[in-house]
Amino acid sequence: xxxxxxxxxxxxxxxxxxxxxxxxxxxxxxxxxxxxxxxxxxxxxxxxxxxxxxxxxxxxxxxxxxxxxxxxxxxxxxxxxxxxxxxxxxxxxxxxxxxxxxxxxxxxxxxxxxxxxxxxxxxxxxxxxxxxxxxxxxxxxxxxxxxxxxxxxxxxxxxxxxxxxxxxxxxxxxxxxxxxxxxxxxxxxxxxxxxxxxxxxxxxxxxxxxxxxxxxxxxxxxxxxxxxxxxxxxxxxxxxxxxxxxxxxxxxxxxxxxxxxxxxxxxxxxxxxxxxxxxxxxxxxxxxxxxxxxxxxxxxxxxxxxxxxxxxxxxxxxxxxxxxxxxxxxxxxxxxxxxxxxxxxxxxxxxxxxxxxxxxxxxxxxxxxxxxxxxxxxxxxxxxxxxxxxxxxxxxxxxxxxxxxxxxxxxxxxxxxxxxxxxxxxxxxxxxxxxx
Amino acid sequence: xxxxxxxxxxxxxxxxxxxxxxxxxxxxxxxxxxxxxxxxxxxxxxxxxxxxxxxxxxxxxxxxxxxxxxxxxxxxxxxxxxxxxxxxxxxxxxxxxxxxxxxxxxxxxxxxxxxxxxxxxxxxxxxxxxxxxxxxxxxxxxxxxxxxxxxxxxxxxxxxxxxxxxx
Numbered sequence: 001x002x003x004x005x006x007x008x009x010x011x012x013x014x015x016x017x018x019x020x021x022x023x024x025x026x027x028x029x030x031x032x033x034x035x036x037x038x039x040x041x042x043x044x045x046x047x048x049x050x051x052x053x054x055x056x057x058x059x060x061x062x063x064x065x066x067x068x069x070x071x072x073x074x075x076x077x078x079x080x081x082x083x084x085x086x087x088x089x090x091x092x093x094x095x096x097x098x099x100x101x102x103x104x105x106x107x108x109x110x111x112x113x114x115x116x117x118x119x120x121x122x123x124x125x126x127x128x129x130x131x132x133x134x135x136x137x138x139x140x141x142x143x144x145x146x147x148x149x150x151x152x153x154x155x156x157x158x159x160x161x162x163x164x165x166x167x168x169x170x171x172x173x174x175x176x177x178x179x180x181x182x183x184x185x186x187x188x189x190x191x192x193x194x195x196x197x198x199x200x201x202x203x204x205x206x207x208x209x210x211x212x213x214x215x216x217x218x219x220x221x222x223x224x225x226x227x228x229x230x231x232x233x234x235x236x237x238x239x240x241x242x243x244x245x246x247x248x249x250x251x252x253x254x255x256x257x258x259x260x261x262x263x264x265x266x267x268x269x270x271x272x273x274x275x276x277x278x279x280x281x282x283x284x285x286x287x288x289x290x291x292x293x294x295x296x297x298x299x300x301x302x303x304x305x306x307x308x309x310x311x312x313x314x315x316x317x318x319x320x321x322x323x324x325x326x327x328x329x330x331x332x333x334x335x336x337x338x339x340x341x342x343x344x345x346x347x348x349x350x351x352x353x354x355x356x357x358x359x360x361x362x363x364x365x366x367x368x369x370x371x372x373x374x375x376x377x378x379x380x381x382x383x384x385x386x387x388x389x390x391x392x393x394x395x396x397x398x399x400x401x402x403x404x405x406x407x408x409x410x411x412x413x414x415x416x417x418x419x420x421x422x423x424x425x426x427x428x429x430x431x432x433x434x435x436x
Numbered sequence: 437x438x439x440x441x442x443x444x445x446x447x448x449x450x451x452x453x454x455x456x457x458x459x460x461x462x463x464x465x466x467x468x469x470x471x472x473x474x475x476x477x478x479x480x481x482x483x484x485x486x487x488x489x490x491x492x493x494x495x496x497x498x499x500x501x502x503x504x505x506x507x508x509x510x511x512x513x514x515x516x517x518x519x520x521x522x523x524x525x526x527x528x529x530x531x532x533x534x535x536x537x538x539x540x541x542x543x544x545x546x547x548x549x550x551x552x553x554x555x556x557x558x559x560x561x562x563x564x565x566x567x568x569x570x571x572x573x574x575x576x577x578x579x580x581x582x583x584x585x586x587x588x589x590x591x592x593x594x595x596x597x598x599x600x601x602x603x
Contacts, residue, residue: 188496189484192595218518222511226504239505335595340496355496364596365482365499367512373598374520 001028003429010425013397013418014390017383020198026331032431033312033424034059035155037263038164040314040325041065043339044073044148045185046092051110054092058154058313058327062086063140065150066095068110075140075152076112081133099137112137147176148184149314157434158427159263167406168265171308174318177300178350179343180284180291184321188355191338191363197376199312199328200424202336205372206307206315206324207268207416209253210395212246215375219367220247235279238356245274246368256306256411260404264311264423266416270408273306275319284347291345311420320354324362332380338362393418445575446541452534454580455550455571459529462602467510470602471503475574475581480506482603486567487588498592498599509602525558525600534571544575545583554603563597566590 001024009016009025018025039058046054047067055064055078062078064087078086080101087099087108098115099108107115114136117123128134142153144161149172151161158164176184195202205211212220223243227236236244256269269275288297304319315324321341329335338358342351361368383391396413409415444450461470474480482498483489492500501509512518534548547570554565572584587603 188494189593191484191496191498192593194595194597196597214517215519218512218515219508221515222508225511226507237502237504239508243508352493355493359497359500363498365599367509370520370598370600371518374522 001025003432006429006432007425010421011390012399012402013394014392015421017389017391019421019424020201020380020391021331021383023331026198026328028432029328029428030059032155032435033428034328036153036158036427036431036434037312038144038151038153038158038161038310039312040310040323041075041143041150041152043184043186043341044145044150045183047073049094051094051096052092053088053095055086055088055090056327058152061154063152064088066110069097073143073145073150074111075143075150077138077140079138080106081108081114081136081138082106082117087137108137112139147172147182155431155434157431164263165265165310166261166263168261168267168308168310171267171305171310171316171318174300174303174305174308175316175321175341175343177292177296178288178319178321178346180287180345182291183344184341185344186339187342187351188340191358193336193338193362193364193369193373194329195334195336195373195376196332197334197373197380198331199326199334200420201376201379202334203309203312203315203326203420204417205376206309207258207266207420209256209268209306209411210250211372211375212248212253213250215371216246216368218371219243222367223247238353239360241278242353242357242360243368245277248274250412254410254412257408258411258413258416259406259408260415260419261406262423263427264420265309266311266419267305267308268411268416269304269306273304275304275306275317278304278319278353281347281349284350287345309416309420311423317357320357321350322354322358322362336362393421445580446539446546448534448536451536451546451548451573451580452550454573455534455548455569456531458571458582458585459531459552459569463526463528465526467513467602471506471510473580473582474503474506474585475576475583476503478503478506478582479584480587480602481584482587482589482592484592486590486592489588498589498596520598520600523559525556527557527601528555529553529603530555531569537570546573546575546580547571548573556599556601558600561597563599565599565603569603 009019042054042065050067050069052067053064064076064078066074085101085103106117109115140152144151224247227240256273257271258268259270260266308316313326321343323339325337327335340354340358393414458473480501481492484496489495530553532551534550536548538547550569552569556563567589570586573580574583
């Protein structure tokens with residue numbers, strides 16, 4: 001496929017089904033799009049001590065995030081320079097002062113620089129020192145750490161970090177500043193889901209405010225049935241507080257509003273969201289005012305967006321302190337992880353909320369997610385049929401949006417999705433052109 | 437008579453039968469009768485770390501549900517628009533006989549552990565899970581009841597597809 005053929009998959013108000021179905025498109029995405037855009041790698045709190053590592057696959061490449069002796073964080077390819085063995089095969093751990101390949105005992109410093117190898121004399125007068133195999137573990141050159149959130153761009157060609165994300169980074173500030181100490185820690189483990197759908201469909205749905213009414217009807221009506229007859233002032237159990245807002249009306253979701261940013265990013269729920277009604281905690285709010293000042297505390301607390309998307313790998317909920325990490329595995333297979341954060345200095349109740357929300361909504365056993373996942377998998381199959389090769393993203397389209405960069409809109413406008421696909425086609429085609 | 441019936445109620449075979457009956461109700465989809473086996477303060481718990489997990493609060497779980505949330509799950513399954521239940525999932529618990537861990541005659545409580553295989557099918561798909569179920573039981577006027585069912589999966593941390601029913 002040519003870059004122009006990729007661009008032709010995204011029209012102003014609809015997307016071609018090959019964007020979701022084609023194995024060839026997926027291979028191009030993994031090779032080019034995923035390398036040119038900034039991918040969420042991990043959180044610095046996962047590697048507190050020198051030598052700590054976490055391993056992950058991003059776009060089919062095994063990587064590891066490593067805490068250095070000088071306190072910085074690096075991202076290395078988890079591949080021995082010799083034969084390709086993975087240096088670590090546990091999901092996380094501590095390497096000590098250096099990495100040692102289990103196959104032939106080649107060793108590397110924590111930054112990937114070559115340290116030693118056996119039978120050194122055998123390499124005298126060979127080309128090893130002058131080729132990539134002699135230079136140690138490959139480090140990802142473009143790594144940015146924003147308030148402990150670690151991102152990487154795998155390709156040399158592409159936008160720099162600040163230009164790529166721009167103001168959507170405030171969504172991370174909104175979550176981090178919920179800690180009176182301004183510090184988050186990953187805690188409680190990660191819920192991991194395998195979904196047989198295209199990753200872009202999942203990201204699209206994060207901005208889909210029109211599906212809860214029909215998709216989640218069974219879960220939200222069951223919750224309403226169990227809670228009916230209670231006095232409005234009766235305090236709700238946390239799970240009810242979190243699940244009942246899924247029954248909100250089209251009007252509610254429309255009025256919450258959304259904002260699009262260049263490069264596919266968005267914030268949904270810029271005015272309020274299903275997370276706005278959680279019980280207030282006066283002592284905690286005072287602690288935030290003491291830490292950040294009254295004005296900043298007010299800004300943080302009055303703003304609980306539904307979802308911020310840091311396209312294409314991260315979705316953030318400032319309150320509760322939860323993220324979803326999107327890892328494409330195949331055209332029809334996606335790994336979705338739900339992570340919980342502890343906001344340091346905040347009461348335990350906040351962490352309880354985060355874990356409760358993730359469990360209710362993003363666990364493989366979630367009665368909310370069951371219907372989402374079923375429908376994504378159904379779309380992945382259904383799209384193959386019929387002569388109509390296009391998916392409609394018409395709702396709210398106005399040609400003037402094509403010239404806008406950052407802009408606000410109503411919450412049910414599919415602009416937030418169109419914005420993702422425009423960035424997708426633009427970056428994929430540009431990366432293909434840069435590679436050729 | 438009293439001592440005889442007490443010996444009966446703590447008999448290992450009685451406890452093992454109770455655990456097997458609980459799973460059989462799930463396999464038959466008789467959820468209201470199944471929930472009636474749980475005490476008002478009961479929890480159904482599937483820890484993310486499996487057997488290694490100390491508590492449900494400091495670490496995440498695939499499920500940690502009180503009676504209200506268990507009812508929610510059951511109410512949803514009865515709803516005509518529970519989309520993910522079309523086609524309907526079915527499950528089969530394959531249990532080893534429950535082993536009795538602890539008996540406290542005075543408190544009227546017992547704990548059991550039951551290694552299991554769990555199969556869940558949906559259309560052409562089948563999911564297999566395995567692990568150990570741990571029941572904390574309390575004897576009431578109505579017979580044995582479940583205060584906690586803890587399902588320690590072998591692989592709760594792996595990326596899992598949707599688990600539609602109760603393990």
